Amino acid sequence: MHLLHSCESGALATHSQQVPGYPFATVLPYAPTALHEPLFLMSGLAEHARNLKADRRASLLVAAPGTQDVLESARMTMVGEIEFLDRSEALAARYLRYRPEAESYLALGDMFFCVLRPRRIRFIGGFARMGWLDFAETPPALTITPEREASVIASAKIPPAVLLLGIDAYGIDMHRAGHRERISFSTPAGDDLEACVATALASIRGRA
Known part of the structure:
Protein backbone atom coordinates (compact mmCIF):
# COMPACT_ATOMS: atom_id res chain seq x y z
CA MET A 1 0.00 0.00 0.00
CA HIS A 2 2.95 2.34 0.58
CA LEU A 3 3.86 1.97 -3.09
CA LEU A 4 0.41 3.19 -4.11
CA HIS A 5 0.89 6.28 -1.94
CA SER A 6 4.40 6.95 -3.27
CA CYS A 7 3.38 7.09 -6.94
CA GLU A 8 1.52 9.90 -8.69
CA SER A 9 0.15 8.06 -11.72
CA GLY A 10 -0.31 4.58 -13.11
CA ALA A 11 -1.41 2.59 -16.15
CA LEU A 12 -5.14 1.88 -16.03
CA ALA A 13 -6.30 -1.06 -18.16
CA THR A 14 -9.96 -1.36 -19.17
CA HIS A 15 -11.97 -3.54 -21.55
CA SER A 16 -12.02 -1.89 -24.98
CA GLN A 17 -15.40 -1.18 -26.53
CA GLN A 18 -13.85 -0.12 -29.84
CA VAL A 19 -11.86 -3.34 -30.17
CA PRO A 20 -13.93 -5.92 -28.25
CA GLY A 21 -11.99 -8.61 -26.44
CA TYR A 22 -8.81 -6.55 -26.14
CA PRO A 23 -7.45 -4.54 -23.21
CA PHE A 24 -7.08 -0.77 -23.46
CA ALA A 25 -4.41 0.85 -21.28
CA THR A 26 -3.84 4.52 -20.55
CA VAL A 27 -1.78 6.53 -18.07
CA LEU A 28 -3.80 8.40 -15.46
CA PRO A 29 -3.00 10.49 -12.39
CA TYR A 30 -4.72 9.50 -9.16
CA ALA A 31 -4.93 10.33 -5.48
CA PRO A 32 -4.80 7.54 -2.89
CA THR A 33 -7.72 7.39 -0.50
CA ALA A 34 -7.32 6.86 3.24
CA LEU A 35 -8.41 3.26 2.56
CA ASN A 51 -15.04 1.47 -21.49
CA LEU A 52 -15.72 1.54 -17.75
CA LYS A 53 -19.35 2.52 -18.16
CA ALA A 54 -19.80 -0.68 -20.18
CA ASP A 55 -17.59 -2.92 -18.00
CA ARG A 56 -16.34 -1.78 -14.60
CA ARG A 57 -13.60 -4.40 -14.32
CA ALA A 58 -10.16 -2.82 -14.48
CA SER A 59 -6.59 -3.01 -13.25
CA LEU A 60 -4.03 -0.39 -12.30
CA LEU A 61 -0.26 -0.83 -12.57
CA VAL A 62 2.02 1.40 -10.50
CA ALA A 63 5.81 1.23 -10.36
CA ALA A 64 8.32 2.69 -7.93
CA PRO A 65 9.51 6.06 -9.23
CA GLY A 66 13.13 6.90 -9.94
CA THR A 67 14.40 3.39 -10.71
CA GLN A 68 16.48 2.53 -13.78
CA ASP A 69 16.21 -1.27 -13.78
CA VAL A 70 12.53 -2.12 -14.27
CA LEU A 71 12.99 -5.79 -13.39
CA GLU A 72 14.60 -4.90 -10.06
CA SER A 73 12.08 -2.21 -9.14
CA ALA A 74 8.96 -2.62 -7.03
CA ARG A 75 5.66 -2.59 -8.90
CA MET A 76 2.09 -3.56 -8.19
CA THR A 77 -1.03 -4.39 -10.17
CA MET A 78 -4.39 -3.86 -8.48
CA VAL A 79 -7.28 -5.83 -10.02
CA GLY A 80 -10.87 -4.95 -9.20
CA GLU A 81 -13.97 -2.98 -10.12
CA ILE A 82 -14.48 0.73 -10.61
CA GLU A 83 -17.14 2.45 -8.50
CA PHE A 84 -18.52 5.79 -9.68
CA LEU A 85 -18.81 8.31 -6.84
CA ASP A 86 -21.01 11.30 -6.14
CA ARG A 87 -18.95 14.46 -5.91
CA SER A 88 -18.58 15.90 -2.41
CA GLU A 89 -16.54 18.72 -0.89
CA ALA A 90 -14.46 16.28 1.17
CA LEU A 91 -13.73 14.10 -1.86
CA ALA A 92 -12.72 17.06 -4.01
CA ALA A 93 -10.62 18.57 -1.22
CA ARG A 94 -8.53 15.43 -0.75
CA TYR A 95 -8.07 14.95 -4.50
CA LEU A 96 -7.00 18.57 -4.99
CA ARG A 97 -4.41 18.36 -2.21
CA TYR A 98 -2.72 15.63 -4.26
CA ARG A 99 -3.58 17.04 -7.70
CA PRO A 100 -3.98 20.85 -7.40
CA GLU A 101 -3.61 21.23 -11.17
CA ALA A 102 -6.99 19.49 -11.57
CA GLU A 103 -8.98 22.35 -10.02
CA SER A 104 -9.89 23.84 -13.40
CA TYR A 105 -11.19 20.46 -14.58
CA LEU A 106 -13.75 20.33 -11.77
CA ALA A 107 -15.60 23.22 -13.39
CA LEU A 108 -16.28 21.12 -16.48
CA GLY A 109 -19.68 19.46 -16.59
CA ASP A 110 -18.58 16.00 -17.73
CA MET A 111 -15.96 15.35 -15.02
CA PHE A 112 -16.63 12.74 -12.36
CA PHE A 113 -14.84 10.88 -9.58
CA CYS A 114 -14.44 7.12 -9.41
CA VAL A 115 -12.39 4.72 -7.33
CA LEU A 116 -10.90 1.31 -8.02
CA ARG A 117 -12.11 -1.19 -5.41
CA PRO A 118 -9.36 -3.83 -5.49
CA ARG A 119 -10.07 -7.54 -5.25
CA ARG A 120 -6.55 -8.88 -5.63
CA ILE A 121 -3.08 -7.36 -5.79
CA ARG A 122 -0.02 -8.68 -7.59
CA PHE A 123 3.10 -7.26 -5.94
CA ILE A 124 6.60 -7.64 -7.33
CA GLY A 125 9.41 -6.46 -5.08
CA GLY A 126 12.12 -7.17 -7.64
CA PHE A 127 13.42 -10.05 -9.73
CA ALA A 128 11.93 -13.37 -8.48
CA ARG A 129 10.26 -11.64 -5.50
CA MET A 130 6.53 -11.66 -6.13
CA GLY A 131 3.14 -12.88 -4.99
CA TRP A 132 -0.65 -12.39 -4.96
CA LEU A 133 -2.61 -10.85 -2.11
CA ASP A 134 -6.36 -10.72 -1.59
CA PHE A 135 -7.21 -7.12 -0.74
CA ALA A 136 -9.71 -8.33 1.86
CA GLU A 137 -6.80 -9.97 3.69
CA THR A 138 -4.92 -6.71 4.22
CA PRO A 139 -4.77 -5.79 7.92
CA PRO A 140 -7.78 -3.81 9.16
CA ALA A 141 -6.91 -0.25 10.05
CA LEU A 142 -8.29 2.82 11.70
CA THR A 143 -10.87 4.58 9.54
CA ILE A 144 -10.01 8.27 9.41
CA THR A 145 -12.93 10.50 8.51
CA PRO A 146 -12.32 13.53 6.27
CA GLU A 147 -13.24 15.75 9.21
CA ARG A 148 -10.62 14.20 11.50
CA GLU A 149 -8.00 14.29 8.76
CA ALA A 150 -8.69 18.00 8.18
CA SER A 151 -8.46 18.67 11.92
CA VAL A 152 -5.12 16.85 12.26
CA ILE A 153 -3.67 18.65 9.23
CA ALA A 154 -4.83 22.03 10.55
CA SER A 155 -3.23 21.47 13.97
CA ALA A 156 -0.01 19.77 12.80
CA LYS A 157 3.33 21.57 13.06
CA ILE A 158 4.32 21.21 9.43
CA PRO A 159 7.92 22.10 8.52
CA PRO A 160 8.51 24.91 6.00
CA ALA A 161 8.40 23.93 2.32
CA VAL A 162 6.36 20.81 3.15
CA LEU A 163 2.77 20.32 2.00
CA LEU A 164 0.89 17.64 3.92
CA LEU A 165 -1.33 15.85 1.41
CA GLY A 166 -3.06 13.05 3.27
CA ILE A 167 -3.12 10.95 6.42
CA ASP A 168 -4.05 7.31 6.89
CA ALA A 169 -3.54 4.69 9.57
CA TYR A 170 -0.13 3.67 8.23
CA GLY A 171 1.56 6.95 7.37
CA ILE A 172 1.44 10.41 5.83
CA ASP A 173 1.80 11.63 2.27
CA MET A 174 3.53 14.93 1.61
CA HIS A 175 4.95 17.05 -1.17
CA ARG A 176 8.48 18.34 -0.68
CA ALA A 177 11.20 19.63 -3.01
CA GLY A 178 9.04 18.99 -6.06
CA HIS A 179 8.31 15.35 -5.24
CA ARG A 180 5.71 13.30 -3.43
CA GLU A 181 7.04 11.44 -0.40
CA ARG A 182 5.62 8.84 1.93
CA ILE A 183 6.56 8.48 5.61
CA SER A 184 5.34 5.32 7.30
CA PHE A 185 4.42 5.12 10.96
CA SER A 186 6.41 2.67 13.08
CA THR A 187 3.11 1.01 14.06
CA PRO A 188 -0.42 1.52 12.68
CA ALA A 189 -2.14 4.52 14.22
CA GLY A 190 -5.13 4.25 16.52
CA ASP A 191 -6.25 6.77 19.08
CA ASP A 192 -2.68 8.11 18.97
CA LEU A 193 -3.05 9.39 15.38
CA GLU A 194 -2.01 12.95 16.27
CA ALA A 195 1.12 11.67 18.04
CA CYS A 196 2.02 9.45 15.06
CA VAL A 197 1.72 12.40 12.68
CA ALA A 198 3.79 14.62 14.99
CA THR A 199 6.56 11.99 15.17
CA ALA A 200 6.61 11.60 11.39
CA LEU A 201 6.83 15.36 10.86
CA ALA A 202 9.57 15.63 13.49
CA SER A 203 11.62 13.10 11.54
CA ILE A 204 11.50 15.47 8.54
CA ARG A 205 12.86 18.33 10.62
CA GLY A 206 15.59 16.01 11.86
CA ARG A 207 16.71 15.33 8.29
CA ALA A 208 16.64 18.98 7.24
Missing part, protein backbone atom coordinates in the same frame (compact mmCIF):
# COMPACT_ATOMS: atom_id res chain seq x y z
CA HIS A 36 -5.51 2.78 0.10
CA GLU A 37 -7.59 2.80 -3.07
CA PRO A 38 -6.78 4.89 -6.17
CA LEU A 39 -9.18 7.79 -6.71
CA PHE A 40 -9.52 9.10 -10.28
CA LEU A 41 -11.01 12.21 -11.85
CA MET A 42 -12.26 11.35 -15.34
CA SER A 43 -13.96 12.97 -18.28
CA GLY A 44 -17.01 11.26 -19.70
CA LEU A 45 -15.49 11.83 -23.16
CA ALA A 46 -12.38 9.76 -22.41
CA GLU A 47 -12.02 6.36 -24.05
CA HIS A 48 -11.32 4.63 -20.74
CA ALA A 49 -14.42 6.24 -19.20
CA ARG A 50 -16.63 4.88 -21.98
Whole structure:
Protein backbone atom coordinates (compact mmCIF):
# COMPACT_ATOMS: atom_id res chain seq x y z
CA MET A 1 0.00 0.00 0.00
CA HIS A 2 2.95 2.34 0.58
CA LEU A 3 3.86 1.97 -3.09
CA LEU A 4 0.41 3.19 -4.11
CA HIS A 5 0.89 6.28 -1.94
CA SER A 6 4.40 6.95 -3.27
CA CYS A 7 3.38 7.09 -6.94
CA GLU A 8 1.52 9.90 -8.69
CA SER A 9 0.15 8.06 -11.72
CA GLY A 10 -0.31 4.58 -13.11
CA ALA A 11 -1.41 2.59 -16.15
CA LEU A 12 -5.14 1.88 -16.03
CA ALA A 13 -6.30 -1.06 -18.16
CA THR A 14 -9.96 -1.36 -19.17
CA HIS A 15 -11.97 -3.54 -21.55
CA SER A 16 -12.02 -1.89 -24.98
CA GLN A 17 -15.40 -1.18 -26.53
CA GLN A 18 -13.85 -0.12 -29.84
CA VAL A 19 -11.86 -3.34 -30.17
CA PRO A 20 -13.93 -5.92 -28.25
CA GLY A 21 -11.99 -8.61 -26.44
CA TYR A 22 -8.81 -6.55 -26.14
CA PRO A 23 -7.45 -4.54 -23.21
CA PHE A 24 -7.08 -0.77 -23.46
CA ALA A 25 -4.41 0.85 -21.28
CA THR A 26 -3.84 4.52 -20.55
CA VAL A 27 -1.78 6.53 -18.07
CA LEU A 28 -3.80 8.40 -15.46
CA PRO A 29 -3.00 10.49 -12.39
CA TYR A 30 -4.72 9.50 -9.16
CA ALA A 31 -4.93 10.33 -5.48
CA PRO A 32 -4.80 7.54 -2.89
CA THR A 33 -7.72 7.39 -0.50
CA ALA A 34 -7.32 6.86 3.24
CA LEU A 35 -8.41 3.26 2.56
CA HIS A 36 -5.51 2.78 0.10
CA GLU A 37 -7.59 2.80 -3.07
CA PRO A 38 -6.78 4.89 -6.17
CA LEU A 39 -9.18 7.79 -6.71
CA PHE A 40 -9.52 9.10 -10.28
CA LEU A 41 -11.01 12.21 -11.85
CA MET A 42 -12.26 11.35 -15.34
CA SER A 43 -13.96 12.97 -18.28
CA GLY A 44 -17.01 11.26 -19.70
CA LEU A 45 -15.49 11.83 -23.16
CA ALA A 46 -12.38 9.76 -22.41
CA GLU A 47 -12.02 6.36 -24.05
CA HIS A 48 -11.32 4.63 -20.74
CA ALA A 49 -14.42 6.24 -19.20
CA ARG A 50 -16.63 4.88 -21.98
CA ASN A 51 -15.04 1.47 -21.49
CA LEU A 52 -15.72 1.54 -17.75
CA LYS A 53 -19.35 2.52 -18.16
CA ALA A 54 -19.80 -0.68 -20.18
CA ASP A 55 -17.59 -2.92 -18.00
CA ARG A 56 -16.34 -1.78 -14.60
CA ARG A 57 -13.60 -4.40 -14.32
CA ALA A 58 -10.16 -2.82 -14.48
CA SER A 59 -6.59 -3.01 -13.25
CA LEU A 60 -4.03 -0.39 -12.30
CA LEU A 61 -0.26 -0.83 -12.57
CA VAL A 62 2.02 1.40 -10.50
CA ALA A 63 5.81 1.23 -10.36
CA ALA A 64 8.32 2.69 -7.93
CA PRO A 65 9.51 6.06 -9.23
CA GLY A 66 13.13 6.90 -9.94
CA THR A 67 14.40 3.39 -10.71
CA GLN A 68 16.48 2.53 -13.78
CA ASP A 69 16.21 -1.27 -13.78
CA VAL A 70 12.53 -2.12 -14.27
CA LEU A 71 12.99 -5.79 -13.39
CA GLU A 72 14.60 -4.90 -10.06
CA SER A 73 12.08 -2.21 -9.14
CA ALA A 74 8.96 -2.62 -7.03
CA ARG A 75 5.66 -2.59 -8.90
CA MET A 76 2.09 -3.56 -8.19
CA THR A 77 -1.03 -4.39 -10.17
CA MET A 78 -4.39 -3.86 -8.48
CA VAL A 79 -7.28 -5.83 -10.02
CA GLY A 80 -10.87 -4.95 -9.20
CA GLU A 81 -13.97 -2.98 -10.12
CA ILE A 82 -14.48 0.73 -10.61
CA GLU A 83 -17.14 2.45 -8.50
CA PHE A 84 -18.52 5.79 -9.68
CA LEU A 85 -18.81 8.31 -6.84
CA ASP A 86 -21.01 11.30 -6.14
CA ARG A 87 -18.95 14.46 -5.91
CA SER A 88 -18.58 15.90 -2.41
CA GLU A 89 -16.54 18.72 -0.89
CA ALA A 90 -14.46 16.28 1.17
CA LEU A 91 -13.73 14.10 -1.86
CA ALA A 92 -12.72 17.06 -4.01
CA ALA A 93 -10.62 18.57 -1.22
CA ARG A 94 -8.53 15.43 -0.75
CA TYR A 95 -8.07 14.95 -4.50
CA LEU A 96 -7.00 18.57 -4.99
CA ARG A 97 -4.41 18.36 -2.21
CA TYR A 98 -2.72 15.63 -4.26
CA ARG A 99 -3.58 17.04 -7.70
CA PRO A 100 -3.98 20.85 -7.40
CA GLU A 101 -3.61 21.23 -11.17
CA ALA A 102 -6.99 19.49 -11.57
CA GLU A 103 -8.98 22.35 -10.02
CA SER A 104 -9.89 23.84 -13.40
CA TYR A 105 -11.19 20.46 -14.58
CA LEU A 106 -13.75 20.33 -11.77
CA ALA A 107 -15.60 23.22 -13.39
CA LEU A 108 -16.28 21.12 -16.48
CA GLY A 109 -19.68 19.46 -16.59
CA ASP A 110 -18.58 16.00 -17.73
CA MET A 111 -15.96 15.35 -15.02
CA PHE A 112 -16.63 12.74 -12.36
CA PHE A 113 -14.84 10.88 -9.58
CA CYS A 114 -14.44 7.12 -9.41
CA VAL A 115 -12.39 4.72 -7.33
CA LEU A 116 -10.90 1.31 -8.02
CA ARG A 117 -12.11 -1.19 -5.41
CA PRO A 118 -9.36 -3.83 -5.49
CA ARG A 119 -10.07 -7.54 -5.25
CA ARG A 120 -6.55 -8.88 -5.63
CA ILE A 121 -3.08 -7.36 -5.79
CA ARG A 122 -0.02 -8.68 -7.59
CA PHE A 123 3.10 -7.26 -5.94
CA ILE A 124 6.60 -7.64 -7.33
CA GLY A 125 9.41 -6.46 -5.08
CA GLY A 126 12.12 -7.17 -7.64
CA PHE A 127 13.42 -10.05 -9.73
CA ALA A 128 11.93 -13.37 -8.48
CA ARG A 129 10.26 -11.64 -5.50
CA MET A 130 6.53 -11.66 -6.13
CA GLY A 131 3.14 -12.88 -4.99
CA TRP A 132 -0.65 -12.39 -4.96
CA LEU A 133 -2.61 -10.85 -2.11
CA ASP A 134 -6.36 -10.72 -1.59
CA PHE A 135 -7.21 -7.12 -0.74
CA ALA A 136 -9.71 -8.33 1.86
CA GLU A 137 -6.80 -9.97 3.69
CA THR A 138 -4.92 -6.71 4.22
CA PRO A 139 -4.77 -5.79 7.92
CA PRO A 140 -7.78 -3.81 9.16
CA ALA A 141 -6.91 -0.25 10.05
CA LEU A 142 -8.29 2.82 11.70
CA THR A 143 -10.87 4.58 9.54
CA ILE A 144 -10.01 8.27 9.41
CA THR A 145 -12.93 10.50 8.51
CA PRO A 146 -12.32 13.53 6.27
CA GLU A 147 -13.24 15.75 9.21
CA ARG A 148 -10.62 14.20 11.50
CA GLU A 149 -8.00 14.29 8.76
CA ALA A 150 -8.69 18.00 8.18
CA SER A 151 -8.46 18.67 11.92
CA VAL A 152 -5.12 16.85 12.26
CA ILE A 153 -3.67 18.65 9.23
CA ALA A 154 -4.83 22.03 10.55
CA SER A 155 -3.23 21.47 13.97
CA ALA A 156 -0.01 19.77 12.80
CA LYS A 157 3.33 21.57 13.06
CA ILE A 158 4.32 21.21 9.43
CA PRO A 159 7.92 22.10 8.52
CA PRO A 160 8.51 24.91 6.00
CA ALA A 161 8.40 23.93 2.32
CA VAL A 162 6.36 20.81 3.15
CA LEU A 163 2.77 20.32 2.00
CA LEU A 164 0.89 17.64 3.92
CA LEU A 165 -1.33 15.85 1.41
CA GLY A 166 -3.06 13.05 3.27
CA ILE A 167 -3.12 10.95 6.42
CA ASP A 168 -4.05 7.31 6.89
CA ALA A 169 -3.54 4.69 9.57
CA TYR A 170 -0.13 3.67 8.23
CA GLY A 171 1.56 6.95 7.37
CA ILE A 172 1.44 10.41 5.83
CA ASP A 173 1.80 11.63 2.27
CA MET A 174 3.53 14.93 1.61
CA HIS A 175 4.95 17.05 -1.17
CA ARG A 176 8.48 18.34 -0.68
CA ALA A 177 11.20 19.63 -3.01
CA GLY A 178 9.04 18.99 -6.06
CA HIS A 179 8.31 15.35 -5.24
CA ARG A 180 5.71 13.30 -3.43
CA GLU A 181 7.04 11.44 -0.40
CA ARG A 182 5.62 8.84 1.93
CA ILE A 183 6.56 8.48 5.61
CA SER A 184 5.34 5.32 7.30
CA PHE A 185 4.42 5.12 10.96
CA SER A 186 6.41 2.67 13.08
CA THR A 187 3.11 1.01 14.06
CA PRO A 188 -0.42 1.52 12.68
CA ALA A 189 -2.14 4.52 14.22
CA GLY A 190 -5.13 4.25 16.52
CA ASP A 191 -6.25 6.77 19.08
CA ASP A 192 -2.68 8.11 18.97
CA LEU A 193 -3.05 9.39 15.38
CA GLU A 194 -2.01 12.95 16.27
CA ALA A 195 1.12 11.67 18.04
CA CYS A 196 2.02 9.45 15.06
CA VAL A 197 1.72 12.40 12.68
CA ALA A 198 3.79 14.62 14.99
CA THR A 199 6.56 11.99 15.17
CA ALA A 200 6.61 11.60 11.39
CA LEU A 201 6.83 15.36 10.86
CA ALA A 202 9.57 15.63 13.49
CA SER A 203 11.62 13.10 11.54
CA ILE A 204 11.50 15.47 8.54
CA ARG A 205 12.86 18.33 10.62
CA GLY A 206 15.59 16.01 11.86
CA ARG A 207 16.71 15.33 8.29
CA ALA A 208 16.64 18.98 7.24
